[in-house]
Amino acid sequence: MNFAGHVAHLNIPDDLLAYKDVIAKVIYDKNHPRIQTVVNKVGAISNEFRVPQFEILAGKKDMVTEVKQYGATFRLDYGLVYWNSRLEHEHIRLVSLFKKGDVICDMFAGIGPFSIPAGQKGCVVYANDLNPDSILYLKTNAKINKVEDYIFTYNMDARVFMQSLMAVPDPETKSKCQFVAANCCSEEMVSGNEHSTSNENQNDVQESFDGSSMVNTSAKRRQETSNEGDVACQEDANQTKKRNNKKVKSSGPLPVKPWEHIDHVLMNLPASALQFLDCFDGLVHKRYWKGSLPWIHCYCFIRSSESEESILCEAQNKLNAKIAEPIFHRVRDVAPNKAMFCLSFRLPVECLKEETEDHIRSVDG
Ligand SMILES: C[S@@+](CC[C@H](N)C(=O)[O-])C[C@H]1O[C@@H](n2cnc3c(N)ncnc32)[C@H](O)[C@@H]1O
Known part of the structure; x- marks a missing residue:
């Protein structure tokens, strides 16, 4: 699992996909309000911008978030730009x-x-x-x-x-x-x-x-x-x-x-x-x-x-x-x-x- 601000990013393996909504709800409930959106990566990254496709499994649809690293603040839309x-x-x-x-x-x-x-x-x-x-x-x-x-x-x-x-x-x-x-x-x-x-x-x-x-x-x-x-x-x-x-x-x-x-x-x-x-x-x-x-x-x-x-x-x-x-x-x-x-x-x-x-x-x- 990756975190970017209020977004939790899952890569749910195929054999667990049937339980994806339950998994997302547990993560959301345990981490809210810090985590407000839980997404799952769909398919492999194929575009040149290196941005995965996501499905939103729990929480609000807004993926614009803020991350802090070594004293700097980064605003980003996790659905539109590369971030790791x-x-x-x-x-x-x-x-x-x-x-x-x-x-x-x-x-x-x-x-x-x-x-x-x-x-x-x-x-x-x-x-x-x-x-x-x-x-x-x-x-x-x-x-x-x-x-x-x-x-x-x-x-x-x-x-x-x-x-x-x-x-x-x-x-x-x-x-x-x-x-x-x-x-x-x-x-x-x-x-x-x-x-x-x-x-x-x-x-x-x-x-x-x-x-x-x-x-x-x-x-x-x-x-x-x-x-x-x-x-x-x-x-x-x-x-x-x-x-x-x-x-x-x-x-x-x-x-x-x-x-x-x-x-x-x-x-x-x-x-x-x-x-x-x-x-x-x-x-x-x-x-x-x-x-x-x-x-x-x-x-x-x-x-x-x-x-x-x-x-x-x-x-x-x-x-x-x-x-x-x-x-x-x-x-x-x-x-x-x-x-x-x-x-x-x-x-x-x-x-x-x-x-x-x-x-x-x-x-x-
Ligand atoms: C792996 S990301 C790295 C971004 C940033 N340096 C970081 O560390 O988070 C690679 C970036 O290269 C950009 N990119 C891909 N192909 C490119 C090209 N031909 N010319 C310029 N940028 C490109 C993507 O949009 C993406 O933002």
Whole structure:
């Protein structure tokens, strides 16, 4: 059984379906008023938004609820968006690796369980999801948690999102930059992106989520010491970070240009995130990039017939590059022969795009 706010979610096996109403009534009576709706999952999840079909067995029909995780509040419609309370520790673990001022790119953001606490920590977050309802709730949650200045939301396919975000704007037409803004879901987002090319200030961010005690120390140490992902810089990365962390009086974080620097990319779509890794081949322009290459956190399932080596091989094939020092973190067992993992690695230097002379001339005028 899963709980999400006032909703209790059952997965009643076939042999007990004849008793489903009795089971639901017992759960309802024993847990009311905390639980006000009891639902049962019907069939396997087949839609791309990863939202199950439910039948309501007891209580009110309203599935709009609120969940609290590590000091953040999440409003959601359990019947319309993806939510899994069992991922709370994973959300905390990953966000604890981020530092204030980091630039985060959440390709499959859902209603924001990574993005919102990252914003609370003072990170600039580009958050995308294909499900328009997820984006509506993500924006609501950004407001509830007072981090709307830190989170730019997008509603599109993750590949298109990454390509749009990383496209270097043409100085004459600014067409690519506007394409990203035009696909945003709210006025704040459009103005957020405009703001991001003009405002030179950084907000004084109050840290409301301190995950320092939970930091995965080996990953953090590697993050701090590894130079392997570094590329030739036009500007010293430390200077960028110092500028990002500068405290001045204004609203909102320091604007960033994602095609110049991103710290972490999150890919929490375990059923198929590995397939999306090909979008990184040639995505980052070597000429414009500043500082270390981003950490990619790609979620996947590993079945008993597979191994970390076979998953790594699949990831490298998709990236078209060798991954140095991959880190596999076991998130949770989802079935007797299947576990969810997070594969973290620095984007390999071979994925960088070398500009042709023609391109450089056209962009630089
Ligand atoms: C497993 S959920 C993860 C959501 C959130 N990150 C979390 O931890 O709860 C995957 C999300 O990816 C979204 N999604 C599925 N296919 C997508 C695509 N091609 N592009 C962007 N988002 C997609 C779904 O709508 C869903 O919200």
